Amino acid sequence: MGNSSIMEGLKDQLIGQIEALDGTTGPGAAQQKNAALAASRGLQFPHAKNEEWKYSPFSLPKNSAFQLLASQAKTAFHFRNPGLEHVYFLVFADGVFQAGLSAQNIPGIEIQKIESPQDQSLPYENNIFNHLNLATAHLSGISLKVAPKAVVDQPVVFLHLVTAAENAWVQPRIQIEAGERSEAVFAEMWQSENDSLLVFNMVTELEVKPSARIKWISFENLSRQITLVNQTRAEVREKAVFQHVVLSMGQGFVRNNLEIRIHGEAGDAHMYGLSLGNHKQHADHHTFVNHKAENTTSNQLYKGIYAGKSIGVFNGKILVDQAAQKTNAYQSSKNILLSADAKVFAKPQLEIFADDVKCSHGATIGQLDEEPVFYLRSRGLDEATAKHLLIQAFASEILMQIPDGELKTLVEEAVLSEMQAMTAPS
Amino acid sequence: MLKIQNLHAKIGDKEILKGINLNVNPGEVHAIMGPNGSGKSTLASVLAGREDYEVTDGSVLFRDKDLLELSPEDRAREGIFLAFQYPVEIPGVTTINFLKTALNEVRKYRGEEPLDAVSFLKRMKEKSKLVEIDQALLSRSLNEGFSGGEKKRNEIFQMAMLEPKLAILDETDSGLDIDALRIVANGVNKLKTPNNATIVVTHYQRLLDYIVPDFVHVLWNGRIVKSGTKELALELEEKGYDWVKAEVTPA
Numbered sequence: 001m002g003n004s005s006i007m008e009g010l011k012d013q014l015i016g017q018i019e020a021l022d023g024t025t026g027p028g029a030a031q032q033k034n035a036a037l038a039a040s041r042g043l044q045f046p047h048a049k050n051e052e053w054k055y056s057p058f059s060l061p062k063n064s065a066f067q068l069l070a071s072q073a074k075t076a077f078h079f080r081n082p083g084l085e086h087v088y089f090l091v092f093a094d095g096v097f098q099a100g101l102s103a104q105n106i107p108g109i110e111i112q113k114i115e116s117p118q119d120q121s122l123p124y125e126n127n128i129f130n131h132l133n134l135a136t137a138h139l140s141g142i143s144l145k146v147a148p149k150a151v152v153d154q155p156v157v158f159l160h161l162v163t164a165a166e167n168a169w170v171q172p173r174i175q176i177e178a179g180e181r182s183e184a185v186f187a188e189m190w191q192s193e194n195d196s197l198l199v200f201n202m203v204t205e206l207e208v209k210p211s212a213r214i215k216w217i218s219f220e221n222l223s224r225q226i227t228l229v230n231q232t233r234a235e236v237r238e239k240a241v242f243q244h245v246v247l248s249m250g251q252g253f254v255r256n257n258l259e260i261r262i263h264g265e266a267g268d269a270h271m272y273g274l275s276l277g278n279h280k281q282h283a284d285h286h287t288f289v290n291h292k293a294e295n296t297t298s299n300q301l302y303k304g305i306y307a308g309k310s311i312g313v314f315n316g317k318i319l320v321d322q323a324a325q326k327t328n329a330y331q332s333s334k335n336i337l338l339s340a341d342a343k344v345f346a347k348p349q350l351e352i353f354a355d356d357v358k359c360s361h362g363a364t365i366g367q368l369d370e371e372p373v374f375y376l377r378s379r380g381l382d383e384a385t386a387k388h389l390l391i392q393a394f395a396s397e398i399l400m401q402i403p404d405g406e407l408k409t410l411v412e413e414a415v416l417s418e419m420q421a422m423t424a425p426s
Numbered sequence: 427m428l429k430i431q432n433l434h435a436k437i438g439d440k441e442i443l444k445g446i447n448l449n450v451n452p453g454e455v456h457a458i459m460g461p462n463g464s465g466k467s468t469l470a471s472v473l474a475g476r477e478d479y480e481v482t483d484g485s486v487l488f489r490d491k492d493l494l495e496l497s498p499e500d501r502a503r504e505g506i507f508l509a510f511q512y513p514v515e516i517p518g519v520t521t522i523n524f525l526k527t528a529l530n531e532v533r534k535y536r537g538e539e540p541l542d543a544v545s546f547l548k549r550m551k552e553k554s555k556l557v558e559i560d561q562a563l564l565s566r567s568l569n570e571g572f573s574g575g576e577k578k579r580n581e582i583f584q585m586a587m588l589e590p591k592l593a594i595l596d597e598t599d600s601g602l603d604i605d606a607l608r609i610v611a612n613g614v615n616k617l618k619t620p621n622n623a624t625i626v627v628t629h630y631q632r633l634l635d636y637i638v639p640d641f642v643h644v645l646w647n648g649r650i651v652k653s654g655t656k657e658l659a660l661e662l663e664e665k666g667y668d669w670v671k672a673e674v675t676p677a
Binding site: 372374375377378379380381382383390394 | 476503
């Protein structure tokens with residue numbers, strides 16, 4: 001049985017399970033579910049012949065059945081607090097938001113179930129993951145509203161936990177509306193309790209209202225059995241600032257689709273990524289930035305360090321509409337290969353329809369320079385320490401984008417220990 | 427302290443050192459001079475352990491140990507210091523940051539306790555005065571955006587911190603104006619003790635006005651072809667290298 005028929009089988013399995021789920025609360029939701037399922041039937045899981053997925057074909061081991069988890073409201077879950085005391089946790093367990101395990105009151109934020117997702121931001125890419133996710137949005141989704149002018153005093157952390165013993169497929173959906181002039185920091189992280197295979201099919205949609213300042217930190221420190229398809233869309237309005245920082249590490253498979261549209265004048269988007277590849281990890285960053293208004297700025301810096309047999313992908317597309325004069329758009333991808341078996345694919349794309357813009361893009365792929373290594377060794381540092389120091393320095397430009405506090409400490413410690421593993425003499 | 431015998435080294439297929447003999451004793455300053463391409467920097471690099479070069483023959487003993495068997499870091503820990511001709515820029519790594527690690531690695535190798543933060547800072551203050559380097563520079567990314575003079579002063583500052591037994595200054599005068607040259611040379615002179623030694627590799631005599639050598643050696647075509655005292659350097663300055671070449675080339 002070829003991979004494509006395995007994946008067709010999986011699709012049928014998932015669609016059947018979604019059809020059987022209860023809990024559609026109104027005719028709107030039912031209609032939405034049916035439309036999303038119909039769209040899913042007409043699509044395939046992306047394979048290597050699909051241009052946008054050619055370096056990251058979506059495949060799962062054959063004969064693996066998946067249980068779609070979307071309706072179990074459970075109370076007996078425990079999550080391991082990774083050492084964050086001053087954050088608001090919002091916990092999703094087995095794909096479902098667990099109000100009982102989550103922060104009860106977040107000043108300035110109102111949380112609701114998604115009754116009927118308006119799906120205002122049509123994705124750039126019409127992929128099956130979007131439609132499957134949409135089909136369970138009424139069960140697996142929550143919607144957050146940050147009140148205008150609210151300054152949320154602690155980071156809000158989405159913790160995605162799976163405890164199921166069988167192979168599980170979960171698809172949380174998060175919608176956030178950040179009111180005018182509000183400020184907040186959001187983060188997301190993942191935990192699994194056992195060795196079964198897990199697929200996270202995540203969709204996050206952000207509406208960043210005028211003059212709001214929103215930071216998002218995606219801490220993808222995944223264990224080996226996790227496959228994460230993480231799609232994030234942000235609509236950035238006038239004078240708003242949206243900053244997205246993604247850390248991809250651990251051992252799983254991750255595909256990030258980050259799509260940002262800057263609709264309002266003087267809107268800013270800052271996008272940073274750090275991938276630490278080791279073993280057979282696969283980290284794919286696809287970005288799409290659409291400048292739709294004048295005087296808008298986007299800045300992308302994605303760095304990767306790859307050891308073992310890991311694979312890194314960066315595909316960044318910038319689209320500047322004709323109306324978006326005086327746009328500044330920068331994009332850079334810098335990669336270091338620490339092993340002969342690691343691979344990086346980098347592809348920048350620019351499409352510019354305005355004539356008064358400043359755009360730049362570039363990608364570098366190379367080994368760690370020998371000269372700085374020798375320099376540090378000649379001062380008494382052993383080779384592993386020298387390399388460790390150099391890749392730490394390389395990564396620091398991304399890590400410094402995370403706001404100071406426990407979250408930053410948590411990420412930095414994980415990054416440091418991962419780097420130690422990557423540079424340890426073999 | 428350092429005994430080099432019949433040292434041959436090549437890079438790729440190109441033989442560059444063709445039988446170097448040199449003895450350096452504690453307390454001595456040796457100048458190695460020679461025209462471009464004579465092998466001066468190669469000698470400095472081979473002593474520091476740069477892996478681009480392959481030693482094909484000969485031996486180097488440093489304080490009775492086989493230097494060629496040691497990794498670059500162990501050579502540093504044994505007390506060899508190379509001041510680079512072109513110090514590298516390392517974004518994201520500050521001088522203080524790596525030097526603290528380096529110093530404690532060296533101390534560990536010698537069986538000494540690591541320096542605590544207070545003692546390290548005190549030492550840093552003291553030594554940065556010695557080479558007249560602005561302490562603010564030491565908290566910045568290593569050599570990034572430094573002027574030529576600042577880079578070379580940073581090299582001598584590191585030397586002061588690490589207190590090597592044998593310092594090798596590779597064309598430390600290149601790219602320096604006369605004030606920077608004086609400051610760098612002053613630093614080197616103040617670090618001189620009866621127990622340590624210095625090898626000054628240079629093309630020009632002018633550095634030797636400030637760092638006065640006990641011995642001057644002329645390197646040409648991979649060999650030391652002439653040795654003398656500081657007067658030899660003055661003679662080279664006056665006459666150039668051609669007369670030495672003529673002297674050693676059979677007619």
